[in-house]
Amino acid sequence: MKLHVITDGKRTADELVSILCSIHSQADHIHVREKNRSAKEIYQIVERLIDGGIPPKKLIINDRVDVAHSLGVGGVQLAYHSLGVSEVRKSFPDLQIGKSVHSYQEAVEAEQAGASFLLYGHVYSTMSKEHLKPRGVEELKAIASAVSIPVIAIGGITPEKTSELKNIGVKGIAVMSGIMSAKDPLKAATLYQTNRRKAGSDERKL
Amino acid sequence: MKLHVITDGKRTADELVSILCSIHSQADHIHVREKNRSAKEIYQIVERLIDGGIPPKKLIINDRVDVAHSLGVGGVQLAYHSLGVSEVRKSFPDLQIGKSVHSYQEAVEAEQAGASFLLYGHVYSTMSKEHLKPRGVEELKAIASAVSIPVIAIGGITPEKTSELKNIGVKGIAVMSGIMSAKDPLKAATLYQTNRRKAGSDERKL
Numbered sequence: 376m377k378l379h380v381i382t383d384g385k386r387t388a389d390e391l392v393s394i395l396c397s398i399h400s401q402a403d404h405i406h407v408r409e410k411n412r413s414a415k416e417i418y419q420i421v422e423r424l425i426d427g428g429i430p431p432k433k434l435i436i437n438d439r440v441d442v443a444h445s446l447g448v449g450g451v452q453l454a455y456h457s458l459g460v461s462e463v464r465k466s467f468p469d470l471q472i473g474k475s476v477h478s479y480q481e482a483v484e485a486e487q488a489g490a491s492f493l494l495y496g497h498v499y500s501t502m503s504k505e506h507l508k509p510r511g512v513e514e515l516k517a518i519a520s521a522v523s524i525p526v527i528a529i530g531g532i533t534p535e536k537t538s539e540l541k542n543i544g545v546k547g548i549a550v551m552s553g554i555m556s557a558k559d560p561l562k563a564a565t566l567y568q569t570n571r572r573k574a575g576s577d578e579r580k581l
Numbered sequence: 582m583k584l585h586v587i588t589d590g591k592r593t594a595d596e597l598v599s600i601l602c603s604i605h606s607q608a609d610h611i612h613v614r615e616k617n618r619s620a621k622e623i624y625q626i627v628e629r630l631i632d633g634g635i636p637p638k639k640l641i642i643n644d645r646v647d648v649a650h651s652l653g654v655g656g657v658q659l660a661y662h663s664l665g666v667s668e669v670r671k672s673f674p675d676l677q678i679g680k681s682v683h684s685y686q687e688a689v690e691a692e693q694a695g696a697s698f699l700l701y702g703h704v705y706s707t708m709s710k711e712h713l714k715p716r717g718v719e720e721l722k723a724i725a726s727a728v729s730i731p732v733i734a735i736g737g738i739t740p741e742k743t744s745e746l747k748n749i750g751v752k753g754i755a756v757m758s759g760i761m762s763a764k765d766p767l768k769a770a771t772l773y774q775t776n777r778r779k780a781g782s783d784e785r786k787l
Contacts, residue, residue: 413662414644438620441646441664445672456619458647466651 376537376571377403377547379435379494380564383503383555384409388420394560397429399562403547405429406452406473408437417442440467450491457565463507464489473527477510482518482526490524494549497530498540503552504530511542519544543573582743582777583609583753585641585700585733586770589761590615594626598615602767603632606751607770609753611635612658612679614643623648646673656697670695679733683716688724688732696730703736709758710736718749722755725750740776747780 380402382391393433395405405424409417417439425431427445436496440463444450450471453460460474474485475494482493495515499505509530519526525546530546532540550567557563586608588597601611611630615623623645629651640654644667649657656677659666666680677747680691681700688699701721703710717735725732731752738754742750746754756773763769 411586414646414664415662418664418668439647440620441669441673444647445664445668458620458651462624462651463647467647542741543637580729 376541376545376574377525377540378564378567378571379404379529379547379549381404381406381549381551382408383551384411386397387553388423390414390418392423394555395424396429398554398561398564399424399429399433401561401568402451404433404435406435406437406549406553408452410437410576414439414442416483418445421446421448422517425525435471435473440470443467444468451511452494453490459489460485460488468498476518479514479545482522485523486522492525492527493518493522494529496528496549498528499531499536500532501531501552502559507552512539516543517538517545534566537567537570541571582733582734582751582780583733584746584770584777585612585753585755585771586760587612587735587755587757588614589757592761594629595624597626598629598633599763600756602635604760604767604770605630605639607767607774608639610641610655610682611637612641612643612755614658614757616643620645620648624651627652627654630631633687639653641677641679646676649676656698661695666691666694666696682714682724685720685724688708688728692728694729698731698733698752699724699728700733700735702734702755704734705737705739707737707741707758718745721746721751724753740772743773743776743780 409422431447432449435452436443437452438457440451440458444467452473452518454475460472463472473492473494474490476482476485485493496559497509500509527547527549528540528545529549554560556562593698612647613627637653638655641658643658644663646657646664650673658679660681660785666678669678677697679698679700680696682688682691703715705716733755734746734751735752735755760766760769
């Protein structure tokens, strides 16, 4: 199980750099998802993350493919309003492409278009989507069986949910407020990592 | 004198496509400057402009370097909040780079960083910047003498101003509301073109 940490767009640049540089060793990928920031601001933040010791390949930038390409980071996360997966695959062949999906149909199409991995959610109730009904695990399970690229679950994932997700074929979890809003983000990230390892070893025992 | 037409972010996609496809033969460059639209929306509009017969090299996309690169258009226009000129020059060598500048210092720096042309303004009073004092032509004249890349003037430029600008070394004019908000955009664009030609011939007579 991979751990993707996703920024919440609520921190100052200094807070972001401080939190992410302190937790990155616990995370497989860090998504810089700062929708209200300009290209220049995102560029400057990501430059500071790299200077702070985060390996560029660990970094994924939401929507701004140009910033990701300029900085040579690992990849981009594309939403509905972003450039399409096939366009990015063709014009930016060096980038990993994460695609955010909300249905089985979207998941299958994204894989066909060339996505490297999928983010599906929100799976459980979460403060950040409190007025939307969570999608649950049924469709997620079907997607995980249907596609061959990794499916990452997002939305209300507590460390305790990791085993359930692992057991239905999910390859990773993405956490936003569970880490970014934690009193001690490093402690929270470590707890997720411990549970991912436990989930991993549980499965090997089966 | 080149004519750059700049979209105003106030039209529907259909209106934009209709206006721009009708006037493009009168313009040297068309800037798609739609700050409130997503990458996906800008991509779709520019695709329609190309399908509608506008040569891709005539098209310049504001801020979204990724969209420009994906569609193989002529260039990008970078603002203060955009990726930097030198980063774009390095990572996207095929694109022409326009940089928006507001002072002599910014102009000189943008040329050194690798800009292909400069947009300086706003020069005259304009409805779209009615609370800001226009910059006038003095600094513009100094910039046009100092840099070797083309300097394009923007802001409140009526067809009658073309000669004055030509005479101080400006290489082009950029027009937004003068064409986009005109009752008859094609007629307005043609009037600008006629005056540009006249300004050109006046100068040749000197």
